[in-house]
Amino acid sequence: MNDTPIGILLGLLVFLIICSGFFSSSETGMMSLNRYRLSHRAKNKDRAALRVSRLLERPDRLIGVILIGNNFVNILASSIATIIAIRLYGDAGIAIATALLTFVILIFAEVTPKTLAALNPERVAYPSSLILEPLLKLMYPLVLMVNGITNGLLKLMGVNQNDSSNDQLTPEELRTVVLEAGAMIPRRHKTMLLSILDLESMTVNDIMIPRHEVQGIDLNDPIESILEQVQNCRHTRLVLYKGDINNVLGILHMRNAARFVARANPTKENLLAEAREPYFIPETTPLQTQLLHFQKLKRRIGIVVDEYGDVMGIVTLEDILEEIVGDFTSPMNGQNDEIKPDAGGNFVVDGTASIRDINKSLDWALPVDGPKTLNGLIIEQLESIPEAHVCLKIGPYRLETIEISGNLVQKVRCWAQD
Template sequence: MSDDFPLGLLFGLLFLLICLSAFFSSSETGMMSINRYRLSHRANSGESRAQRVARLLARPDRLIGVILIGNNFVNNLAASIATIIAIHFLGDVTGPAVATAALTITILIFAEVTPKTYAAVKPERIAFPASRVLEPLLMLLYPLVWLVNVISNGLLRLIGVRNIDGGGDNLTRDELRTVVHEAGTLIPQRHQAMLLSILDLENVTVNDIMVPRHEVVGIDLDDGLDEILAQMRTSQHTRLPVYKGDINNIIGMLHLRNSARILSRAEVTKAAIVQEAREPYFIPESTPLHTQLLNFQKQKRRIGIVVDEYGDVEGLLTLEDILEEIVGEFTTDVAGMEEEIHRQEDGSVIIEGTASIRDINKSLGWQLPTDGPKTLNGLILEHLEGFPEGPVSLQLGGVRMEIQEVRDNLITAARCWQAPRRR
């Protein structure tokens, strides 16, 4: 047969087939390696080549079918031509064996490893131009591709694979967190922190960030009128709960912008204060933050009273508290936190027992457990399973602690420092 076709034509045809094999191999890798989310964004932006690739990837069975049909056809034809050339030079005995070995190495290097590696590194450079060829080729070979897909999909159903569409790229919350972490310089560090904080809202409940009951500042109607008016004039807060005798007896929430209307009256009474107070808004303590953020929006509220399952007041939560969980502190009095954490010259810190575990972790970069007690006092007592009778040392979350003072069944202070890591 080599006498019927010039050797130069056979060599040229063999070279062309190897190039086509490299094209199909790189196309397969490029199509399957392309970033689906970037592709979806570009397709939604109206980029025609991205839309073309997205159409092909919508049915991966058809895409793989047309690529492998083309690849196997050119490889088999290349093997036949290589055998003819080898027989011409080496004879019928050694020619086929040498052709098989030589062509295997050639295809492996030039039509498999090299193009596939390049396509894996630069998938868009391969997938976009390749789609111009693959889409019309799929239309041309559709009957053969359909037949192959019917058989292969039937075999897949036998092993339990039902859905073969290319739309299974939904991300879980943990996977999305990994994507944000790996974005690198594509997303500024500050924005990464905000995105991760939004994802974490579901894992944080209202009682994790609320202002605890003993720190809530409000207007007690049992106090004298002069004392109440002085509090209204000097308060640093814009909204104050109004209660009678005990904070569990909350009557309403007073916005201090209305205090001018009260103070301008000829005769100021407690009844006038109650009249200006808005009906209180109560929040269950176990409400996740992402849910409460939506509830604030629906109720047109900025502050709520946190209650436990028995209806007792546990604390107070504001919209700003939730926003600070996302964007970081911008209204919190940092000095108030520093009053609970006292840094020492030896590198240790003395922390008051009422300090919040979450605030300690944020301020010092520690990883004390936050899934149990909310304060340092509660965390230590839970670990000791009782009140210490004297100075006690313990280690929690990689932090060593020495109890400094116990008063009125409360650990009021503990010296803490990070334990050295074991090598």
């Protein structure tokens, strides 16, 4: 080595520094890869992704071969640099070689290649795997020995090498991934994905049609009145009850109601025979669970009941699907009938309007963890039923009652303050 020309030694030194940069960048690139994108490409039979996936199946072996190679070239580079420096500067060359080589390796073999790999992991990791995979096979006995010693030391320290961290995402982490996806996911699709995640935290009580808005047929009514209701019904299904809606007897589909109307002398018994038995749902059932129940039982409508068995309202399959994809239909006038703008730029809202609907229509953030309607929210804030018109503030929103009837706030003027 002492007789080797300095030019050749310098060329070998440069080559070793390049190799050191390769090992440093490949380590960072491999560890910085997006595992979900890698898994997707591997499922699509992408050769580079399959090759990288094989290497990452045993990260200890991958890191082993990278560090063995990196340390080998760095130590060899240090020896060659020392020889060159001694031949040029004598004994003082040792200190010079140490200082210069440390600076060169730090800049050209560590910081620069690792930064490049961290910013573009796929552009570094995939090409690097072409060299790392055969290198791992070539150095397998040495890598196996190093890993065996390392794993033994880890066991002595109480670390189990098999207890790797779980790569599965929690719902909140998945929500963050969706929100940060940017233009990669269309806004419409992003909204749907977030709505699906919200199903787990919502119950049927959040979206049900309250009992006072449920349209049904009282079997105590005269048969003529029942026939008129069936013929003029605008809904696909009707609730059949007797005397009180808490006494639900069945759910009538309009397709079956046509046979009832076509009879020569229809009776209430005929109507009840065409109905399907009611399906009751506890009000605390999560929407995600209820969606699966609808699918399993082949149902499209359920009667929501409280813990005492009293009917609270109804919920349909369409109601749950609209929480995911948005409204299927629009009101005939093209606007939400419960929320109307006034001449002053504010909004006149029905007291029975759902707070969730208000938030979605106006892009507001009224609290939804308590009462479900605007009337209930106002009463909760006031802690009493208002006897005269009042104005209150909830966060950045102003609510002014403009119509009160009995124990119900009928109309409210709302606006958001800047």
